[in-house]
């Protein structure tokens with residue numbers, strides 16, 4: 176297999192910064208488009224059961240639309256994916272105050288997170304394969320976080336038709352870090368119908384219950400006997416409408432599942448099967464958690480491709496990450512990055528039909 180990289184102009188923002196669109200493709204019908212604005216995946220096409228390539232993520236076709244309001248379609252999220260309570264945390268005895276952009280809490284890196292900055296792009300090659308490397312220097316104090324943080328994200332297509340995202344970061348001061356990608360998948364149909372029939376399996380016995388502000392309450396809770404039990408493959412919509420307090424707080428699924436293992440090499444975390452297209456997506460990661468978010472927005476809130484409104488629950492996110500609000504929960508696995516240490520995370524999305 177050979178993967179190629181193509182570059183085209185994507186647009187110019189009001190401040191004169193320009194974005195390009197990079198297409199990584201192989202000769203088996205897999206194609207991934209990424210723009211250096213927000214480190215955003217704008218499109219993934221993968222073959223269906225008849226071998227026909229089709230779109231499997233929500234997104235737009237122009238930079239202008241990405242510059243407008245949207246719920247982080249496909250973006251690289253940082254410095255901290257998910258919420259940090261009251262937009263503050265203590266680190267080495269010092270309090271850091273962050274931007275409060277979700278009520279009184281901090282969400283997905285703040286007002287101008289990694290999803291809203293221009294990354295520097297480079298083509299990298301190994302043998303016959305080309306991949307895209309994005310670099311960004313987040314300066315000390317950006318959005319309230321300490322340390323000059325140097326971040327790299329590599330997007331590549333593997334031998335077996337998987338999109339692999341490798342993250343790497345170092346900092347010159349102790350800081351907290353939790354990177355993820357915020358793609359909304361819809362394996363059927365460019366997002367024109369909801370994803371409630373998609374069948375999901377997650378390798379998790381526990382999840383993090385949340386409060387009304389979607390912050391984790393603290394202790395993990397067993398999934399057994401609840402609508403959060405996806406240990407066996409289950410349609411996402413089977414129990415989403417139940418009168419369960421957790422589903423009411425999340426207005427559907429908006430919770431982090433505790434994965435079985437965290438390690439240096441990515442291991443299986445979840446599998447999603449779409450009975451309509453016959454596509455399967457397997458998710459592998461090095462991270463300890465995965466946030467399932469079922470796009471619980473009203474159907475007239477966000478547009479998608481071709482200007483059409485995305486239906487409510489028109490996509491699902493599986494955001495691999497450290498625990499939500501870990502900087503305020505010493506009992507959670509640490510998300511602190513110290514000088515001299517290297518942050519690494521790898522997540523793989525493997526498509527088959």
Ligand code: BGC
Nearest residue numbers: 246247283389429466468494
């Ligand atoms: C969060 C949601 C939020 C969405 C868009 C998800 O990861 O958990 O609460 O609405 O991202 O920002």
